Amino acid sequence: MKKYIFTLLLPLTLFANLSVAVSYPYIGALTKVIGGDKVDTVVLAKGNWDPHFVVPKPSLITKIRDADALIMNGGQLEIGWLPPLIDRGANPKIAINAKTFLDLSQHVELLQKPLSVDRSGGDVHPDGNPHFHLDPNNILVLAGVIKEFLISIDSSNSAVYEKNYTEFSGMWNEKLGLWKVKMAQKRGVKIVQYHDVMAYFNHAYGLTSIATIEPLPGIPPSSKHTIELIELIKKENPCCILHDVYHSTKTAEFISEKSGIKVISMPHDIGALESIEDLVSLFDYLTSAIK
Amino acid sequence: MKKIVLSTALCATLALAGEGGGSFDQSKFIPDISLIVDTSFVHRNVSNSDLDNNAPTSNYGNYGTFKEFNRDNGFNLNYGELALHSNVDQAFVLDAVFHFSAGSVEIEEAYFTTKTLPYRLQIKGGKFKSDFGRLNSHHHHTWDFVDAPLVYNGFLSPEGLNAPGVQLQWLAPTPWYMRVGFEAMQKGNGGTFANDFDKKDGEALYIGYLKNSFDIKDASVLLGVSYVNGLSNVKDADTSTQLYKGSSEIYGADLSVKNYFDSYSYISWQSEFLYRNMKSDDKLLFDDKKQSGYYTQLVYQMDESWKTGLRYEGFLQDSNGVKTTADASYKTSEFAQIRLQYSHDEAFKLRNENKAIDEIILQLTFTIGAHGAHSF
Known part of the structure; x- marks a missing residue:
């Protein structure tokens, strides 16, 4: 049995x-x-x-x-x-x-x-x-x-x-190979982020992250830091704010209004935006984000 | 004395951690150590002696009340709590919480948990907070309000069900979350089941509970039922006068719904109902008592920093009235919180006269060191 x-x-x-x-x-x-x-x-x-x-x-x-x-x-x-x-x-x-x-x-x-x-x-x-x-x-x-x-x-x-x-x-x-070619002319471009999520992407393609909207890692934005950041943006002239999809873009929009800098939404994972369905579409998006 | 031994041991471990290298260096094995400090400023319309001089049976109808935290009008250092956590080996985890308050040190918790049992079983043993109800196992610094609900204070004591014992839990293989637990605990933890100063002679508390949870979109629903029974041998701390002798059981039911809007904000509604049935050994001396109490609370976490809550609570039998509490808190980071709480308590009796307590508490809570993430 x-x-x-x-x-x-x-x-x-x-x-x-x-x-x-x-x-x-x-x-x-x-x-x-x-x-x-x-x-x-x-x-x-x-x-x-x-x-x-x-x-x-x-x-x-x-x-x-x-x-x-x-x-x-x-x-x-x-x-x-x-x-x-x-x-x-x-x-x-x-x-x-x-x-x-x-x-x-x-x-x-x-x-x-x-x-x-x-x-x-x-x-x-x-x-x-x-x-x-x-x-x-x-x-x-x-x-x-x-x-x-x-x-x-x-x-x-x-x-x-x-x-x-x-x-x-x-x-x-x-x-x-394709992404490398696409990103080649972006080398040296300065960017701002909310939190340093894109550190490895920046490292791979030679982007320079000059500041974050949060004053310290994990600490929500403060008005003092935001004002300093607007001054820094005017001086350094970075291309854009690469913003994650989960923090409020309120502060980023305020900075954008005061300095004219673009805010670009950067998905960090699959499902972060509806169009990001797999790993290829994630990096296709990220490597096309900075115009 | 206890204090000295403990702080010496702590200093020794910390000193060890500072030393690098060496053939017999063990500094990498240092457990997670954290310190939580809770301090407050209290203003209430009732003097300390009025609170203290009430016999515990008279304050809330037939329910006892003792203040554990925020006892004094004015400044309070409620406690410093030292928590240690580490794997013992491949089979056990050890947790310990040392509760330092003015003039005393207490081992609040010290327990092992098994890691490798089959069939989704886990055993916990030592001194620990029981998983009875929704709130009992939660530490003070994780509460949504400065104080525990009246029914918890009255039935389970301000420390909750917390005693030496053993726990067996089983995670059921159901499509939703279901946990069944049984505990046997030494009695003598205050509240319904007698006071700390009683001699314990193997009179155990038996506790059982069933917890369920499932999600509806971004809302988590928690449903639990709990039960405890044991002997009630309650004596007055100062005079040793017998206040109650008999056997008691408490039934608990809890329902929570927590809906997350994004990673940082949620609204949660949490309610609990406890029913206590006390049977007197000698009807000539003490009456049988059937009593029940409840709380229901709404908490809104606005963003990473701000949170606010409203609580409504009371008793169903021998009740004088209800208590309403509102609070708001601000966090500068995950490790520091400032909270302002106001409460209006009509359930209080002063020398057998109804007396509403109005209370404002400003509370500061800090955590330093390596403190593990809290469960849901």
């Missing part, structure tokens, strides 16, 4: 997909590309809200409760919301240091790592700027990391993951 049950159950386990929970939509997209039809992905955060301030709703616990693996951005981007979910998820597979847990920030070089941290300097990330996925060159690195990760937990499908990765990297390399 037992044998029968075993043979009945066997095909089920063989064809059961790996269920991978990921923190942000871009990680979900990469996991889907590499995992293909062998992996089901569950994305926790919404692409059009602030990645620092995801709400740790109980419904998200339900999403990670039965996951076989968890992939997160890291670099303390999830510090305000993922730990209480992991604590309450009662799922040993998503525990930090489990071999089914992946912190992507451990595999890329982080920019802007502060030499010393103090909260009088705002809500700084001690490990460096965590928005590394906005350098399209890093996307390729992350795809490789996710491929290795999936193979390490599901070696039986390694051929599928290798094939998907090869296809993706071929396509992506082509795109990288």
Whole structure:
């Protein structure tokens, strides 16, 4: 009898997909590309809200409760919301240091790592700027990391993951070439941001971020800082304010009114704007944003 | 004495953290340490002695009340709370909260939680805040108002259900969020289930609850029911006079709806109802009591900095009236909050006469160090 049950159950386990929970939509997209039809992905955060301030709703616990693996951005981007979910998820597979847990920030070089941290300097990330996925060159690195990760937990499908990765990297390399050409004449252009979300994009294409609308990381705009910023814009003449989609553009519009600077909405992830449906459209948009 | 040992231990750890390198350097293993300081200025129309000299059974009809925070008219240093958190190893997490207040140190919480149990089970043990109700497990610095609802103060004591014990929780494999929990706790935490100074002789509290949550678009709905039973052996702290002897049970029901507009602003409506049934051991000495109380509150978080709230609460039996509270708070960052609260409390009785309390509290709360994110 037992044998029968075993043979009945066997095909089920063989064809059961790996269920991978990921923190942000871009990680979900990469996991889907590499995992293909062998992996089901569950994305926790919404692409059009602030990645620092995801709400740790109980419904998200339900999403990670039965996951076989968890992939997160890291670099303390999830510090305000993922730990209480992991604590309450009662799922040993998503525990930090489990071999089914992946912190992507451990595999890329982080920019802007502060030499010393103090909260009088705002809500700084001690490990460096965590928005590394906005350098399209890093996307390729992350795809490789996710491929290795999936193979390490599901070696039986390694051929599928290798094939998907090869296809993706071929396509992506082509795109990288196109975006490079498009952005070549933007090198050296000065920009202003709300929060330094675009640091890696700027790094990749040689844009210079001269200031942020928030006076310190994570601290809402103040009138004193805004007035200083208007003076700086008049002096330095940056091309535009690259604004994230989730903060109010009220202050940016005020600055624009006083200095004539353009405000450009910059999606940071898939779903940030309705037209951003995948990784290619994200970078197509970003590389066309500065006219 | 406790204080000295603790602060010496803390200094030693901090000194260790400062040392770099060395063959036996362990500074990387330092736990998350944070300090929360809560201070306030209080102005109310009732003197401190009027509040203190009321027998606990007379203040709110048959409900006891003791002020834990904001006790004095004028300036108050409510507490300094030292919280530590770290993985013990691959199997356990350890959390501890040391509550320093004027003249005393208390281990508010010190508990382990398991990490690797199968079947979505988790066990917690040590001294911890019970998950009874919606509010009981939340720390003071995360509350939406300066003070706890009257029914919490009266039924569960200002510290809430917080005692040595053990907890088993199970996350059900349902399409929505459902958590079932059972707890057994040493009694003696004030409120319904006797005072701290009582001798404990294995008379446990038994607690059970069921919590559910689901989303409707950007709104999260939380629905919970809770139950606790145990012996009530209540004595007056100063005179040791027996105030009540019997067995009691409390039923709780809570409903919260929190709707997010964007990453920074939300409106939330939260209500709880508690029903207490006390059965006297000796009807000649003490009456059976059936009592219930409620609160309902609306909180609006406008943006990253501003938040405001309105609370309405009272009791259904032996009630003198209701209490209304309004507050507004401003955060300079996630780590500092200034709050102004006004309340008008008609549920209070002074020497058996109804006496409305009007109270204004200006509260400042600070957090430094590595403090973990709060759950929903």
